[in-house]
Amino acid sequence: MVSGDLEQFIRDLPKAELHVHIEGTLEPELLCEIAGRNRIPLRFRTVKELHKAYQFHNLQSFLDIYYEGTRALLSEQDFFDLTWAYLERAAQQNVRHAEIFFDPQAHTDRGVPFDAVITGIHRALEDVLPVFGLSSRLIMCFLRHLSADAAMRTLDDSLPFKDWIVAVGLDSSELGHAPEKFVEVFARAKEEGYLTVAHAGEEGPPDYIRQALDLLNVSRIDHGVRCLDDSTLVQRLARERIPLTVCPLSNVKLCVFKSLEDHNLKKLLDLGLCVTVNSDDPAYFGGYITENLLASQQALGLTRHDIYTLARNAFEASFLSAGEKARYIGELDRFMQAHPG
Numbered sequence: 001m002v003s004g005d006l007e008q009f010i011r012d013l014p015k016a017e018l019h020v021h022i023e024g025t026l027e028p029e030l031l032c033e034i035a036g037r038n039r040i041p042l043r044f045r046t047v048k049e050l051h052k053a054y055q056f057h058n059l060q061s062f063l064d065i066y067y068e069g070t071r072a073l074l075s076e077q078d079f080f081d082l083t084w085a086y087l088e089r090a091a092q093q094n095v096r097h098a099e100i101f102f103d104p105q106a107h108t109d110r111g112v113p114f115d116a117v118i119t120g121i122h123r124a125l126e127d128v129l130p131v132f133g134l135s136s137r138l139i140m141c142f143l144r145h146l147s148a149d150a151a152m153r154t155l156d157d158s159l160p161f162k163d164w165i166v167a168v169g170l171d172s173s174e175l176g177h178a179p180e181k182f183v184e185v186f187a188r189a190k191e192e193g194y195l196t197v198a199h200a201g202e203e204g205p206p207d208y209i210r211q212a213l214d215l216l217n218v219s220r221i222d223h224g225v226r227c228l229d230d231s232t233l234v235q236r237l238a239r240e241r242i243p244l245t246v247c248p249l250s251n252v253k254l255c256v257f258k259s260l261e262d263h264n265l266k267k268l269l270d271l272g273l274c275v276t277v278n279s280d281d282p283a284y285f286g287g288y289i290t291e292n293l294l295a296s297q298q299a300l301g302l303t304r305h306d307i308y309t310l311a312r313n314a315f316e317a318s319f320l321s322a323g324e325k326a327r328y329i330g331e332l333d334r335f336m337q338a339h340p341g
């Protein structure tokens, strides 16, 4: 059990979230509502049936359901509503800054214009700042199970909206789709001024993490939990302070770890790596950032200092300016002083 004090401390802590797929925040209720108004038939017709279907045995079994859910999203308003719903929840959990992935190819391949996707998301991000004071950045992911040419065309589509996107990323089915497949795309993205991140070492081997660093020049590794299979790589991640955006509930739901008690988050922290905790696809994995922190604290016995380190790492690893980072870390430190352990 989390003691009452520690639980409230986690709930109230100022947080940054760096790994959340906007399509993975589509809650069953909103999915049914949007599918209904767009007259898109769903294989699962009720919220209860949807919840029941969310049992996964690996990443691919999840992605099949995730892409099925994205088929409901058609209009700019759908993307606005989806993003707004996530931001409202995030603000309730005292997320002060969010860096959000979107998967344009999951939509453009169905005939939805790139413009509708990004404008809907961007409008919500802009509107939320004055309402909740929550800052945000947008990261465009390429689907790695599709070709490098398709990723390059998506990069071209994004250029008119360059000012709205801070970085490009790489997601979807990891095994068999090594980072090296996307070397040219990522080099071009860098030339265009984008930062880069990549999912690596979620199901894939440590070598995919190394490729992401050396060939794609990423600033952060998304997941990265399989790095522990390679001690030289771990030393490098610590030495170069490469952030890992770890998603504990996701890893258990997708059977990367048998249980949260078996998760290596605490080990990574104790090795001095720049680890952060994130929600990945919270509508599918049973919790947002607070639930991820609460469950990890309970399962792994994280201390108050561990929780602070995780929160601080996230602000440090964000794509905010040095001044903005200092402001949020100052807020976090004042929170710590006001809540002595």
Ligand code: ADE
Pocket: 021, 024, 059, 066, 171, 172, 173, 174, 199, 202, 250, 280, 281
């Ligand atoms: N797309 C959405 N969630 C993902 C995950 N956990 N891994 C890879 N691609 C994803």
Ligand code: ZN
Pocket: 019, 021, 171, 199, 222, 280
């Ligand atoms: Zn992810």
